[in-house]
Amino acid sequence: MLPYLKKDMLVFWRDRNELLVVLLVPIVLSVILGYALSSWIEAGPSDRSASIALVIEDNEEEAFAEFRNVIMGFDREDSWRANVLEDAEVYRVIEGLRMTFASDEVKEWVEVAETTGNQAVTMLQEKEVTAILTIPRGFTLQALERAWLQEGNGGTIMISALEHSLKLDLVTGVVDRYMREANVGMGLRYVLQDMPGQHQLEEGMKLQPKGGMELLDSVKPITSFQYFSLSMGMIFTVLISATIAFHASGEKRERVIERIRLSGNNPFYYLGGKFAASFMIAFLQLTSVLTACHFALGLFYGRSVAFWGGLAIIVIVFSFMVAGLAVFFTSVMFRMKNIDAANALFNLLLIIIGVIGGGFVPLYVLPEWLRSIGEWTPNGHALTMALQWIQYEDGGQLASKLLLLMVYAILLAALSAWIYPRRGRAV
Amino acid sequence: MLEAMELRKTFKGKTVVDNINLYIEQGEAVGLLGPNGAGKSTTISMISSLLYPSSGDVRLDGRSVLKTPGDIRRIIGVVPQEIALYEKLSAYENLRFFGSIYKLKGKHLTDRIANTLELVGLTERQHELIRTYSGGMKRRINIAAALLHEPKLVIMDEPTVGIDPQSRNHILDTVRKLNREKGMSVLYTSHYMEEVEQLCSRVYIMDHGRLIASGTKEELLRILSGEETMIVQLSKPSPELLMELRGLPFVRSAEETEDGVKLIVTKQSGILTEVVQAAERHHVQIVQIQVHTPSLEDVFLHLTGRKLRD
Ligand SMILES: Nc1ncnc2c1ncn2[C@@H]1O[C@H](COP(=O)(O)OP(=O)(O)OP(=O)(O)O)[C@@H](O)[C@H]1O
Numbered sequence A: 001m002l003p004y005l006k007k008d009m010l011v012f013w014r015d016r017n018e019l020l021v022v023l024l025v026p027i028v029l030s031v032i033l034g035y036a037l038s039s040w041i042e043a044g045p046s047d048r049s050a051s052i053a054l055v056i057e058d059n060e061e062e063a064f065a066e067f068r069n070v071i072m073g074f075d076r077e078d079s080w081r082a083n084v085l086e087d088a089e090v091y092r093v094i095e096g097l098r099m100t101f102a103s104d105e106v107k108e109w110v111e112v113a114e115t116t117g118n119q120a121v122t123m124l125q126e127k128e129v130t131a132i133l134t135i136p137r138g139f140t141l142q143a144l145e146r147a148w149l150q151e152g153n154g155g156t157i158m159i160s161a162l163e164h165s166l167k168l169d170l171v172t173g174v175v176d177r178y179m180r181e182a183n184v185g186m187g188l189r190y191v192l193q194d195m196p197g198q199h200q201l202e203e204g205m206k207l208q209p210k211g212g213m214e215l216l217d218s219v220k221p222i223t224s225f226q227y228f229s230l231s232m233g234m235i236f237t238v239l240i241s242a243t244i245a246f247h248a249s250g251e252k253r254e255r256v257i258e259r260i261r262l263s264g265n266n267p268f269y270y271l272g273g274k275f276a277a278s279f280m281i282a283f284l285q286l287t288s289v290l291t292a293c294h295f296a297l298g299l300f301y302g303r304s305v306a307f308w309g310g311l312a313i314i315v316i317v318f319s320f321m322v323a324g325l326a327v328f329f330t331s332v333m334f335r336m337k338n339i340d341a342a343n344a345l346f347n348l349l350l351i352i353i354g355v356i357g358g359g360f361v362p363l364y365v366l367p368e369w370l371r372s373i374g375e376w377t378p379n380g381h382a383l384t385m386a387l388q389w390i391q392y393e394d395g396g397q398l399a400s401k402l403l404l405l406m407v408y409a410i411l412l413a414a415l416s417a418w419i420y421p422r423r424g425r426a427v
Numbered sequence B: 001m002l003e004a005m006e007l008r009k010t011f012k013g014k015t016v017v018d019n020i021n022l023y024i025e026q027g028e029a030v031g032l033l034g035p036n037g038a039g040k041s042t043t044i045s046m047i048s049s050l051l052y053p054s055s056g057d058v059r060l061d062g063r064s065v066l067k068t069p070g071d072i073r074r075i076i077g078v079v080p081q082e083i084a085l086y087e088k089l090s091a092y093e094n095l096r097f098f099g100s101i102y103k104l105k106g107k108h109l110t111d112r113i114a115n116t117l118e119l120v121g122l123t124e125r126q127h128e129l130i131r132t133y134s135g136g137m138k139r140r141i142n143i144a145a146a147l148l149h150e151p152k153l154v155i156m157d158e159p160t161v162g163i164d165p166q167s168r169n170h171i172l173d174t175v176r177k178l179n180r181e182k183g184m185s186v187l188y189t190s191h192y193m194e195e196v197e198q199l200c201s202r203v204y205i206m207d208h209g210r211l212i213a214s215g216t217k218e219e220l221l222r223i224l225s226g227e228e229t230m231i232v233q234l235s236k237p238s239p240e241l242l243m244e245l246r247g248l249p250f251v252r253s254a255e256e257t258e259d260g261v262k263l264i265v266t267k268q269s270g271i272l273t274e275v276v277q278a279a280e281r282h283h284v285q286i287v288q289i290q291v292h293t294p295s296l297e298d299v300f301l302h303l304t305g306r307k308l309r310d
């Protein structure tokens, strides 16, 4: 198999000018689109369908009364007490959150319904809302204590949802940003669960992670540069599969394939060489694009080693998928009479799955039905997976998604081996 | 050594190879001759296991190899009609790849590459890309690639088509060397009669998918032993004269040439007089007449009524 791999790599290398273009274009596009369309990614979807249920279990007036008692209980000079109470009076976090959601730029696409815990759960289950935002009892007091007395961990806002989604991320982003601006005394608890039980929500703050539930302290929003570096990097890497099939069609057209058949080698050496070459080229390509974008645009500064490890695994499995696609196309091409039609078909197919997989435009600008197909395309699936990894660094979720991508790769490779013109018989 | 029996190939109901029987002995050089579209390449593809015949059999030392293509693939080297090389790789890289898929390795592989490059006379330019080669040079590497694994039988499909005389002579010399010095069997396809006459001890002639004659050069010439070729140079072309000549009882075939006519005639006395008289009747002067025994080209013309190259 090694001679085949070497040969395919060499053929690719001879086109290194082309290779350079394929490498530079996604980087340049990431920069341009990252700047030009940053509002698309960061300001959220233009359809106003994101809606949340706001459950306020806390009572601000009671909290302030309680806080006054606490302050009065301190053995400090009166001027200090007066100052703290005066400052704290304007620190109305719940009101502040309400105002944030009422602000022009947010209310344009997030609809907020204030309601009770039970009602909210029903709405979530009926999919009327994307998420439930809960301000638990004691929130204000805890926030105030944290801010002025450095006591406790501060109040925690809770977001509950049935599943990860881009809308959810955007809502989370708004809350996160608000809390950063308010700066003190608050944390965000993010709860993702299959089916939130009512009692859990009513218990509010006491909610603890249980089986089947994931809990994350913070969610990092996606920047437009991250989005486009990944989507462009991936789509151009996927195109390698068509290039490999194109090279194979050259081998068919120029009859080199007949020499190869005459050697009596197992045809799977030939396919294996193509698989290995595609894998290596895809890996190098995506790694180079992401690395270049990282240094040029500061994509992932300050991220942990674990994050980078996960990203590396994503790139590796993704490259396997591209290799699977490459050998699949190659076999189909050998089965088709018209070589040009075959190549045109592959490119068309890639562009289609590229678009519906979010390769060129953010997923959420696509209609719902198309998006749900798009998330099942190998590239769309990989992109969603990578974006979620950037935001949540959730290993379990990553593993299950990687598995599916690996299944794609294996399925494509197996299919390719199956439809490749049979060995032994002189067809 | 190798035998093709009643080979037939039908593409979509059209029979392009019909009932071909041929054999090649160890060390023999055999020619397969025929005009464009005669079915030569198709026949070769079936023999070399690239194409499965519609019916018939291919046997190696008496054993059928249709179901076990590996057996025949091991001992043959095929020079395809098209240049089957990687244009983007150098000659050396091409040979290295084709050698290594025949499981040649290390020093042996390097030696074989050097050897074949020398044989085809391209050692100096081995590191240039095939894309930058002339047609003749590509043809030579195309041959070299089939020789790396030292096949017992090399099958060549029009290895000299469309190239300059120098490259052509080089290729012919190479083939002769392989056959005479190395004892390699050769199946040589061409539509150049001269090449086949020079190289091959036996010739098969194909037309419209069928074998129309076969044998040694002498045997084939004997087909026309009772005949001779008459090349008549005329002062001006005359279609009427050609018509009349064709009508004469002793003329087997008559064909217009650049400056006259070429006749194949049955040997008998008085022919010259009749030709001269016919010319006079049409007011055409005969500049010159040559009479000689027929060539293989003439045999072909006789058998098919067509020239080898149209
Ligand atoms: N795959 C195919 N499908 C249909 N017809 C074919 C196919 N391959 C060859 N033919 C037909 O079979 C006939 C013989 O073709 P072949 O290539 O064997 O001729 P050839 O003697 O090698 O001619 P040339 O001197 O031009 O190479 C031609 O009429 C050709 O059109």
Ligand SMILES: [Mg+2]
Binding pocket: B040, B041, B042, B081, B157, B158
């Ligand atoms: Mg041919």
